[in-house]
Amino acid sequence: MxxxxxxxxxxxxxxxxxxxxxxxxxxxxxxxxxxxxxxxxxxxxxxxxxxxxxxxxxxxxxxxxxxxxxxxxxxxxxxxxxxxxxxxxxxxxxxxxxxxxxxxxxxxxxxxxxxxxxxxxxxxxxxxxxxxxxxxxxxxxxxxxxxxxxxxxxxxxxxQKHFTDAVEFVHTGKLGKVRLVKAWSYLGWKTPISIKPDMQVPPGVHYDKWLGPAQSRHFNPNRFHFEFRWFWDYAGGLLTDWGVHLLDYALLGMKATQPLSVMAAGGKFANPQGGAETPDTMTAVYEFDGFNIQWEHAIGISGGPYGRDHGVAFIGNNGTLVLDRRGWEVIPEKDRMEAVPFQKASDNxxxxxxxxxxxxxxxxxxxxxxxxxQAGGHIAILSQMGNIAFRTGKKLHWETEDQKFLEADANKFITPTYHNGYKLPLS
Missing domain, CATH: 3.40.50.720 (NAD(P)-binding Rossmann-like Domain)
Structure with missing residues (x-):
């Protein structure tokens, strides 16, 4: 393509x-x-x-x-x-x-x-x-x-029906002009990981086949099974884990595609000396023409926006539609529109x-x-943009036609280095 x-x-x-x-x-x-x-x-x-x-x-x-x-x-x-x-x-x-x-x-x-x-x-x-x-x-x-x-x-x-129902309501225009969309994941049940020493590969684990194209390292339990998410070698933290779900619907609601710019800030604020690489707390702002989409996450905290540990909020002049896996509702802005009571999820x-x-x-x-x-690629790339902005510490500008950043030092994150004899397919 x-x-x-x-x-x-x-x-x-x-x-x-x-x-x-x-x-x-x-x-x-x-x-x-x-x-x-x-x-x-x-x-x-x-x-x-x-x-x-x-x-x-x-x-x-x-x-x-x-x-x-x-x-x-x-x-x-x-x-x-x-x-x-x-x-x-x-x-x-x-x-x-x-x-x-x-x-x-x-x-x-x-x-x-x-x-x-x-x-x-x-x-x-x-x-x-x-x-x-x-x-x-x-x-x-x-x-x-x-x-x-x-x-x-x-x-x-x-x-899932209620997600599309919510997007269709946004598209009616009843919320008025939507100037800001928030998407978030507050992972209250998860404790930031502590540093653990390297150890021998556990019996039954074929570690070379687990590493694959990633850099060779001594086995560490922090980097294995579920916890791999917090290391750049294997994943991109909560922004690529939950962000691809929720930012996907932010884009769908706004009929948005390529951002003009992205900036991000955060860090290991919950556990500065912890064993993870990816930030446990982070905010990323994607600039579009006439509105922004904001991502935020926090590990170890459940109290997210609107009392929900995850969700998407379309904030319009007339009201705000709040959506998560449990359902959606509309909160009016004063008396500018009628409220829509909570519409509960009805299917799996x-x-x-x-x-x-x-x-x-x-x-x-x-x-x-x-x-x-194409849908999976588009939202995964958008999520990667936020992580690259965080890792460079810069506001980055995306060139839609060339599909790269205006800032040259950010482009080094576009293509990964494969190790252990593996090669990136179709590169």
């Missing part, structure tokens, strides 16, 4: 409601055999969701931690499901019986695993954010455009999202996908 096509696709995605009422009852329920790469955490939740779709069977799982692999195999056996197990995902890709894959590994693996899966002719459900850098996101979009397979990004809120977004993925596969129609690769 060239730059103009990327921009055109992003513009379409930013202005189009995504939720549809299409269900699996409308398509053939012929058997679909799936495999899972990355069986810890969200990967397991994804698998359980897709298994609820008629005709879907899991036949293989892969994980570099044999402890996780054994646990999941046993749990599947308890559900009456027998699977083949793999430590190396490339061996799993040789299994010709697999039709579709769920990829739920740490972010730094996504680009390679998606690209290899497409070469093997597999449909892919790829966890968000799709890549750990701007260049990886571009590479992944190009790879999908050149393939014939269906690829759904794990931004499952695009398949993740299960809907998986059903939508299967529908697109069975109908062989990419246009049915609620979160196509």
């Amino acid at each position: 060239d730059r103009k096509e990327f921009i055109r696709s992003a513009a379409i995605l930013a202005g189009t409601p995504i939720y549809s009422k299409l269900t699996e009852n409308n398509v053939s329920t012929n058997s679909l055999k799936v495999g899972l790469i990355g069986a810890h955490g969200m990967g397991w939740a994804n698998l359980q969701a897709i298994l609820k779709v008629d005709g879907v069977r899991c036949i293989a799982i892969c994980d570099v931690d044999e402890n996780v692999l054994d646990k999941r195999r046993s749990e599947l056996q308890q559900q009456g499901i027998e699977v083949k197990t793999y430590i190396d995902y490339l061996e799993l890709l040789k299994n010709k019986d697999i039709d579709a894959l769920i990829v739920a590994t740490p972010d730094h693996w996504h680009c390679l695993q998606l690209t290899d899966a497409l070469k093997a002719g597999k449909h892919v459900y790829i966890e968000k954010p799709i890549g750990n850098s701007i260049a990886e996101c571009r590479s992944m979009v190009r790879a999908v455009e050149q393939a014939k397979c269906m690829v759904q990004v794990g931004q499952w809120q695009r398949s 977004g993740l299960e809907n999202h998986m059903a939508n993925f299967v529908t697109a596969i069975r109908k062989k129609d990419r246009s049915l996908l609620h979160a196509p690769i």
